[in-house]
Amino acid sequence: MYKPVGTLILVITHFYAFGQDSLQFVLENAKRPSVENFYIKIDDDQGHSSSIPISVIKGKENGPVFSIISGVHGFEYSSIMASHELLQELNPELLSGTIIIVLLSNPDSFYGRSPFVNxxxxxxxxxxxxxxxxxxxxERIAHYITTEIIARSDIFIDMHGGDASEDLLSFIGFYNxxxxxxxxxxxxxxxxxxGFKYIVSWPYNLQKDQPAKYAFKQAVQDGKIALIIEAGKLGNVQKEAVNMIKNAIYNMLAELKIYKVEKKVNTDFINMNKQTYIKSEHTGIFFSDYAAGDSxxxxxxxxxxxxxxxxxMNEIKAPxxxxxxxxxxxxxxxxxETIMCIVHNQ
Ligand SMILES: [Zn+2]
Incomplete structure (x- = not known):
């Protein structure tokens, strides 16, 4: 686990509830350095209301806007806890720029313990x-993230992991x-x-007028530096995954010279640019002796x-x-459903 260099300063935290303009208000009006925590309330026409917790860390010096969103899927706890810990650790005195953390992008999915969907x-x-x-x-939450978070970001990191039913090999991903x-x-x-050992890349052929569907694909479409982190599995908090995620964020901040921290880089990474998805042709009970990460x-x-x-009903062979x-x-x-995703190098 990284410890920021230097001494921790006392930051005063305000709670804003100004509606959907408050992110812009904080970005424009909060002093440097500071940490501001607030909720954005998003209501729909069916009586649903979401309160999205957001933190804005304004560094001592001016610089790029680095955004982290977690909890797009509310059961992917390792990434949610990583952003929770990052907020406690990050010291605005060491920051040149602004970090926006959306701590729970989909709070009803988190508190409702609902995998995949809101x-x-x-x-x-x-x-x-x-x-x-x-x-x-x-759809309104996605619109808020697109127009308020992505639009104001230079760098956009979407954090995920294996959902309740997903065994997953931790990786960093991007669109080629x-x-x-x-x-x-x-x-x-x-x-x-x-620092991730596995780097997964997907081909990108999205036209400007096509819906991106995915948060970080939206950010790529909008011309941002955007990546996805996938770490942790089966809806558990895995300390190792939490640390891997935080290490990745600190390493990126150091590389961009936004934050004073030493990089802990693993240069022994493996690129995986080809994916094979195996879909189920049946509804039934799945048996497998294999785990994510197995060759x-x-x-x-x-x-x-x-x-x-x-x-x-079916015997599945590796294609x-x-x-x-x-x-x-x-x-x-x-x-x-996708039973399995196999990656390899082309
Ligand atoms: Zn996810």
Whole structure:
């Protein structure tokens, strides 16, 4: 775990409840250095209301805006606890710039212990970007993040992990946007200093007028330096994952010369730029002796699906050799779901 260099100063925290303009108000009016904590209230037309906790850390010196959002999925606790700890640790005296932390992007999913979706409208926040100002509860949160957080960010980090049912190998991810070489190079460079052993990249072919669906893809579409952190699994708080996430954030801040901290970089990283998704053709009970992080060879029998009576419905064989990036880690499986994602180098 990183300890910031220097002495901790006393910061005065105010609680704002000014509605949707308060982020701009804080950014423009809070003194340097300071930490401001406040809630943004987002109401829809169905009587739902979300109170989103946001912190703005204004550094001693001026500089870029580095935004971290966590809790887009409210059951991905390692990333949520990492942002919680970062807020306690970060010292504005050591900061040149501004850090915005959205501590819970989807608070009803967190407090409702709801994996994947916001219980208010059953939508997955990470499928509705850029969102809508007049839409349902989740769409309005996405709209707020797009127009208020992403729009004001130079760097945007979306933090996730394995949800309640997901066994996951921790990694840092980015879009390999060949149409924007300069932006992509900056993003790749940041990914390589995070300390994560596995760097996953996806091809990017999104047009400007297409919905990005995902928060950090929205930020890429909007020209930002944007990455996704995935750490922790099966809806648990894993101390190792929390520390890995915090280390990645400190390393990126150090690389960008925004924060006075020493980098703890692992240069022994592995690039994974090809993904194979295995979808289930059945609804049933999933059995597998494999775990995320295991290496597999093409043709290996990686799992079985049985019905409730124990009768075999499907035997799943690996279509490619590679490493299991994530897989279903609990018994239920539904038709059409991704059972497993295998990554490898092209
Ligand atoms: Zn997630």
């Amino acid at each position: 219980p208010q409208d059953q939508l997955n926040l990470n499928r509705v970007f850029p969102g809508s100002k007049t839409g349902s509860a989740t 946007n060949k149409g924007q070489q300069e932006q992509t190079e900056k993003i790749k460079k940041l990914a390589e200093v995070t 597999i060879m093409k043709g290996d029998r990686i799992g079985l699906i049985k019905n409730e009576f124990g009768e075999l 490619n050799s590679g490493i299991i990036l994530y897989k279903i880690g609990t018994p239920p499986v539904n038709v059409g």
